[in-house]
Amino acid sequence: MQVFLFVIVGLISGGLGAMVGLGGGVIIVPALTLFCGVPIRQAIAASLVAVIATSITAAIGYVREGFANIRLGMTLEISTSIGGMLGGLTAAALNREVLSGIFGVALGLISGYLLVRHRIADSYTLSCEQGLLGGCYYDPSLGKEVHYRVRRLPVGLLASFIAGNISGLLGVGGGFIKVPTLIIAMGIPVKAAIATSSFMIGITACAGAYIYYTRGMVNPLVAVPVTLGVTAGAYISSRLAPRVKSVYLTIILAIILLGLSIQMLLAAFGINLLGQ
Amino acid sequence: MQKGKADEELNIIVSRVLLVGISLVISLMSISFFLSLLRPVSLPTSTISLADFPSALSQGRPEAFLNLSLVILLITPSLCVTVLLVEFVRRRQWLFAIIALTVLAVLALSATLGVRG
Numbered sequence: 001m002q003v004f005l006f007v008i009v010g011l012i013s014g015g016l017g018a019m020v021g022l023g024g025g026v027i028i029v030p031a032l033t034l035f036c037g038v039p040i041r042q043a044i045a046a047s048l049v050a051v052i053a054t055s056i057t058a059a060i061g062y063v064r065e066g067f068a069n070i071r072l073g074m075t076l077e078i079s080t081s082i083g084g085m086l087g088g089l090t091a092a093a094l095n096r097e098v099l100s101g102i103f104g105v106a107l108g109l110i111s112g113y114l115l116v117r118h119r120i121a122d123s124y125t126l127s128c129e130q131g132l133l134g135g136c137y138y139d140p141s142l143g144k145e146v147h148y149r150v151r152r153l154p155v156g157l158l159a160s161f162i163a164g165n166i167s168g169l170l171g172v173g174g175g176f177i178k179v180p181t182l183i184i185a186m187g188i189p190v191k192a193a194i195a196t197s198s199f200m201i202g203i204t205a206c207a208g209a210y211i212y213y214t215r216g217m218v219n220p221l222v223a224v225p226v227t228l229g230v231t232a233g234a235y236i237s238s239r240l241a242p243r244v245k246s247v248y249l250t251i252i253l254a255i256i257l258l259g260l261s262i263q264m265l266l267a268a269f270g271i272n273l274l275g276q
Numbered sequence: 277m278q279k280g281k282a283d284e285e286l287n288i289i290v291s292r293v294l295l296v297g298i299s300l301v302i303s304l305m306s307i308s309f310f311l312s313l314l315r316p317v318s319l320p321t322s323t324i325s326l327a328d329f330p331s332a333l334s335q336g337r338p339e340a341f342l343n344l345s346l347v348i349l350l351i352t353p354s355l356c357v358t359v360l361l362v363e364f365v366r367r368r369q370w371l372f373a374i375i376a377l378t379v380l381a382v383l384a385l386s387a388t389l390g391v392r393g
Contacts (some may be wrong), residue, residue: 003313052349056298065290068285071372074360077379087387132371157319202353207386209350214390218323220342224305227349230303 003225005036006046010229011236014054018237019249023173023201024230025051026110029103030260034272038222040099044091044171045212046223048205050230051173054172055202057231059195067195069135069188072150077200079157080164080174081207087168101268103170107261113176114254137192146189155185160200168208173201285353286363293359338374340366355384 009031013024025047032043036268091099133150150156159181163174182193184238212218225254315338322331324343332340357380364373 046315049346049349052353053298053301056292056294056352058350059366060291060294060298063287063294066287068287070286070360074357074375074379075362077357078375078382081386085382085389086388089389174377176307203383205356206350206353207383210383211390213346214387215351216323218346220323220346221383223346224309224342228302228305228309 002036003221006222006225007229008031010050010226010231012229013226014050014233014239015237016233016253017230018054018234018250019240021137022110022253023051023054023175024101024112024178024233025170025172026107027260028226028230029171030107030264032222032226033100033117034260035269036262038219040061040096040103041091041212041217042219042222044099044169045209045218047171047176048167048209048212048224049218049223050227051167051171051205052209053227053231054201054234055088055198055205057234058198059202061082062195062198065195066136066137067191068199069133069192069196072133072135072188073196073200075133075153076156076160076178077203079161080167080178080200080204083161083164083166084168084204084207085164085211087170088208089167089168090165090218091169091208092211092215096269097268099170100264100267104261104264104266104268106166106170106172107257107264108178111171111254111257111261114250114257117180137194139189139191146192148187148189148192151187152185156181159185164204167204169202171208173197174204175201282367286360287362289359290356293356297348297355301349301352304341304345304348308338308345312338312342334380354380357383 010024013027017024017027018206028047028050029040029043032038033040033044038046059068063070094102095248115198131149133153134148136145136147138144139146159177163177163181165175166172167175175194178200179193182188182196183190188196209218265271323346324340325331329340329343333344357376359381361373361376364370
């Protein structure tokens, strides 16, 4: 039955995504459109719903442990949610071929990001004075409290707007833009950046998802099995992650995403090598 | 109250809201998904309008519970922002209260534009 295929798509997307630190959205949309024949808007809507579920699940721990910077997240969320809303409205107006083409380009960029992201390192400066948006958390691996300040807020707001726009337009979380921006441009420690981005993604995805839901583009037949699969996949992945070499997995996923990127670009011109 | 202690309290409140929301969603989704599979009727392919919700729920239709789980999932992040707004107001952190209110306004605008489109 097709619903079980959707559960499996969710399981694989959630599992692989969580293992390499990406939301499942980048895998869900191409998998649903290229392998299951789901219309791209329904696939994007299902992906947004699944992204909200995984973001909430991840954020529970990050927020409780104090890694997520809620005040910074909410401040950036002003521009991110506006971006998400505009992305949702744009997606509703664009045709299938254009959406496929944009998704293909985005997948290529994410693939590149996966290959270079290990070079992104902490650039924060320890500061006793946190300022209005700075934060602190206890890092068990360092055995001490980390205090940091936030710099270049306007850059963060601009990048967040772009991330939100891509989220609403393509049904992905946008963490691949937010996390490097928070670390490199804004000087946030890696752990706080990942946690804050996870906290934000659910709210951002909502801004886009409301457009899709109220316009009847959320198909429960697709969205519910995918969401259940993604949540289970992310949970299983969190158990398996310590035993898996994430470096090799990241390279494999980057190659798969590059292949999907090429196919999505071809789909923009009506060519489908996968036969759906 | 010290800032560190106050922030810890805020973190716990927000994480509890998210935990309750997602637990409810996953339970409802799982139950209604498997009930739908057991029944001879197929899963719904479109969402139920909010006006039809009460009657569909009172009839115990699995698709109503599936849709309800989707609605709860979609409102959980907004509920989280609402809780933050209340907490910032309670702590007299007016700047962050305005920020939370702005985010809520954008989310409300998004739903409104979706309905009007």
